[in-house]
Amino acid sequence: MTTTSARAAAADVVIRTAGLIKDYRSARRGRTTGHVRALDGLDLEVRRGEVFGFLGPNGAGKSTTIRILLDQLRPTAGYAEVLGATPAAGGPAVRARIGYLPGELAMQGRETAGDLLEHLVRLRGGRGSGRIGPLAERFGLDLTKPIRSLSKGNKQKVGVIQAFLHAPELLILDEPTSGLDPLLQQEFLAMVREATADGATVFMSSHVLSEVEIIAERVAIVREGRIVDLDDVATLRHHAGQQVALRFADPIRADEFAEIPGVEDVEVTDHTVRCLLRGEPDALLKAAAAHHVVRWVAEDRELEDLFLDFYRVPAGELHAEAEEVVVHGR
Amino acid sequence: MAVDTAARTPTPAPADRNGARADGTRLPVARWVLREQRRSLTLWAISLAAITAMYLAFYPSMATDEMEAVMAGLPEALMSGMGWDRIATGSGYLESTIYGLLAPALLLVFGIAAGARLLAGHEEDGSLELEGTAPVSRRQLLLERFAALTFGLFVLCAALGVATLVLAPALGMEVTSGNILAATLGLWLFVLAMATVSFAVGAATGRRALALGVGAGLAVFAYMADTIGEMMAGGDWLSTISPFGWYLGGDPLTQGVDGAGYALLAGLVVVALLAGLLRFERRDLGV
Ligand SMILES: Nc1ncnc2c1ncn2[C@@H]1O[C@H](COP(=O)(O)OP(=O)(O)OP(=O)(O)O)[C@@H](O)[C@H]1O
Ligand SMILES: [Mg+2]
Numbered sequence: 001m002t003t004t005s006a007r008a009a010a011a012d013v014v015i016r017t018a019g020l021i022k023d024y025r026s027a028r029r030g031r032t033t034g035h036v037r038a039l040d041g042l043d044l045e046v047r048r049g050e051v052f053g054f055l056g057p058n059g060a061g062k063s064t065t066i067r068i069l070l071d072q073l074r075p076t077a078g079y080a081e082v083l084g085a086t087p088a089a090g091g092p093a094v095r096a097r098i099g100y101l102p103g104e105l106a107m108q109g110r111e112t113a114g115d116l117l118e119h120l121v122r123l124r125g126g127r128g129s130g131r132i133g134p135l136a137e138r139f140g141l142d143l144t145k146p147i148r149s150l151s152k153g154n155k156q157k158v159g160v161i162q163a164f165l166h167a168p169e170l171l172i173l174d175e176p177t178s179g180l181d182p183l184l185q186q187e188f189l190a191m192v193r194e195a196t197a198d199g200a201t202v203f204m205s206s207h208v209l210s211e212v213e214i215i216a217e218r219v220a221i222v223r224e225g226r227i228v229d230l231d232d233v234a235t236l237r238h239h240a241g242q243q244v245a246l247r248f249a250d251p252i253r254a255d256e257f258a259e260i261p262g263v264e265d266v267e268v269t270d271h272t273v274r275c276l277l278r279g280e281p282d283a284l285l286k287a288a289a290a291h292h293v294v295r296w297v298a299e300d301r302e303l304e305d306l307f308l309d310f311y312r313v314p315a316g317e318l319h320a321e322a323e324e325v326v327v328h329g330r
Numbered sequence: 331m332a333v334d335t336a337a338r339t340p341t342p343a344p345a346d347r348n349g350a351r352a353d354g355t356r357l358p359v360a361r362w363v364l365r366e367q368r369r370s371l372t373l374w375a376i377s378l379a380a381i382t383a384m385y386l387a388f389y390p391s392m393a394t395d396e397m398e399a400v401m402a403g404l405p406e407a408l409m410s411g412m413g414w415d416r417i418a419t420g421s422g423y424l425e426s427t428i429y430g431l432l433a434p435a436l437l438l439v440f441g442i443a444a445g446a447r448l449l450a451g452h453e454e455d456g457s458l459e460l461e462g463t464a465p466v467s468r469r470q471l472l473l474e475r476f477a478a479l480t481f482g483l484f485v486l487c488a489a490l491g492v493a494t495l496v497l498a499p500a501l502g503m504e505v506t507s508g509n510i511l512a513a514t515l516g517l518w519l520f521v522l523a524m525a526t527v528s529f530a531v532g533a534a535t536g537r538r539a540l541a542l543g544v545g546a547g548l549a550v551f552a553y554m555a556d557t558i559g560e561m562m563a564g565g566d567w568l569s570t571i572s573p574f575g576w577y578l579g580g581d582p583l584t585q586g587v588d589g590a591g592y593a594l595l596a597g598l599v600v601v602a603l604l605a606g607l608l609r610f611e612r613r614d615l616g617v
Binding site for chain 1: 358359362365366369455456457459460461462463464465466467470612613614615616617
């Protein structure tokens with residue numbers, strides 16, 4: 001790659017982390033000065049204008065990554081960059097261009113939701129003040145209620161609204177739809193689409209793929225502080241493969257289907273073969289053609305299933321497996 | 331479905347960050363914090379003024395010859411330690427009831443709790459997260475919250491001072507207004523110093539309980555050291571190192587402003603604040 005194109009590519013990267021490591025001090029009670037490694041060499045690149053899904057199970061390190069990007073946490077080692085500067089160096093000037101929804105949104109106080117939103121707008125020099133009313137209406141939020149009296153979902157609405165108010169060029173959303181009912185989730189997705197249509201970049205975390213796959217172009221799966229898979233959603237679908245079931249006229253020997261390339265999880269019960277097919281079906285079909293095929297069923301697997309695979313396998317094995325998948329997936 | 335018509339503004343350079351804000355608001359953080367506190371501040375101010383008035387109203391019945399006789403029977407060390415030796419004089423009465431006892435005690439309760447809450451407390455309960463990720467530097471966030479703490483204590487001391495200023499001459503206490511102002515200034519500095527220590531510990535650690543503990547511990551030490559120092563022969567040095575001694579050791583109600591003592595209190599405020607700020611700018615927030 002030439003220097004100029006490298007530079008052009010760099011300009012289009014909105015979030016970049018390289019070998020990001022974060023240790024939390026732990027075991028305060030036990031008086032041991034142990035550390036919990038929350039991020040263990042996290043590499044990430046989010047490009048301008050895309051919707052990027054950041055997925056992983058509880059405790060994977062999603063919120064930790066995000067709070068480093070917002071300069072709430074300082075990395076133990078490694079590098080992080082948002083909108084062209086490290087979070088600490090970028091400071092308020094960079095944060096002015098970001099809309100952030102915390103994963104653990106805590107709001108207290110007797111002040112009303114409207115007053116809080118006005119306050120947050122003032123912290124941004126008044127930008128977005130005119131949008132409080134329309135957005136509240138859109139989400140059905142009563143601005144006159146005291147914050148502490150709001151339900152979880154209503155607090156989440158306040159959180160979502162304040163992130164979008166100033167029409168930021170980068171939205172960093174930590175589990176944005178948690179607590180929102182399905183109707184409001186749709187409304188939220190519509191807001192994300194409008195924001196990206198206007199050129200905004202969206203980086204959002206979630207536990208569930210189905211929530212992200214609708215709008216995200218690319219998805220990273222994080223486990224135990226590392227990215228174990230990074231793909232565009234189309235490729236991920238390809239990896240997900242098909243669940244195939246073949247029924248034969250005669251009983252089948254299990255070993256016949258054991259070693260076919262692209263075929264996994266073979267399960268033989270006298271007349272029937274069930275397996276997971278990734279890639280082309282050719283080899284499987286040729287093996288099947290040696291017998292009398294009575295019935296053939298091939299279902300696209302839900303992405304969620306693949307996602308669950310990533311969740312279940314111990315992370316150590318995953319690093320190896322993820323590479324393997326990429327090799328025959330492309 | 332409502333249509334959002336507001337156009338996405340092309341990213342403006344955030345040049346308006348420090349200067350004139352679009353809606354003309356300055357110190358947005360401090361204003362918000364004070365706004366949240368306005369009810370409790372009002373109640374505290376009224377209560378402090380009322381308690382002051384109540385105690386002052388007893389003064390005419392204390393300034394009698396019988397009282398002097400009762401006092402004369404008490405051990406001298408106790409008398410001077412508690413400031414009772416001069417209780418029948420206006421300044422002595424003011425010091426032993428309001429300025430040396432009730433006012434600091436009540437204000438310390440408010441100030442240390444507020445100091446611990448305004449940073450560590452709000453950090454622990456998560457309400458600092460949205461502010462800390464807004465385009466506000468950590469320094470600005472801390473200093474504005476400190477300004478709110480300072481102003482809140484100023485309001486309370488002012489309520490107490492005004493009540494004294496109005497009532498003392500009316501009850502014939504023979505304390506000059508200048509000395510009342512001096513003592514009130516000292517009271518404010520003393521309470522602010524203790525509250526700032528609590529605030530700074532919270533800023534440095536993010537632990538509200540620790541901030542409360544250190545603030546309260548220092549306040550108790552300050553009071554005990556000064557009181558014991560007054561009572562004990564050769565205990566002067568205890569008063570000398572006590573912030574409470576810096577406040578009342580120079581007898582502001584009769585002698586006016588104690589330059590050295592007040593400077594020490596102000597110095598403690600600055601040092602604690604800077605130490606807290608230094609750590610606050612470097613550490614992880616909300617962990
Ligand atoms: N303040 C803290 N002190 C110590 N350990 C922490 C702290 N915060 C997080 N951790 C640990 O760091 C790891 C990553 O946590 P993080 O909150 O980033 O996960 P997450 O992906 O956001 O999870 P979730 O989906 O539950 O929100 C976890 O093992 C967690 O226990
Ligand atoms: Mg989280």
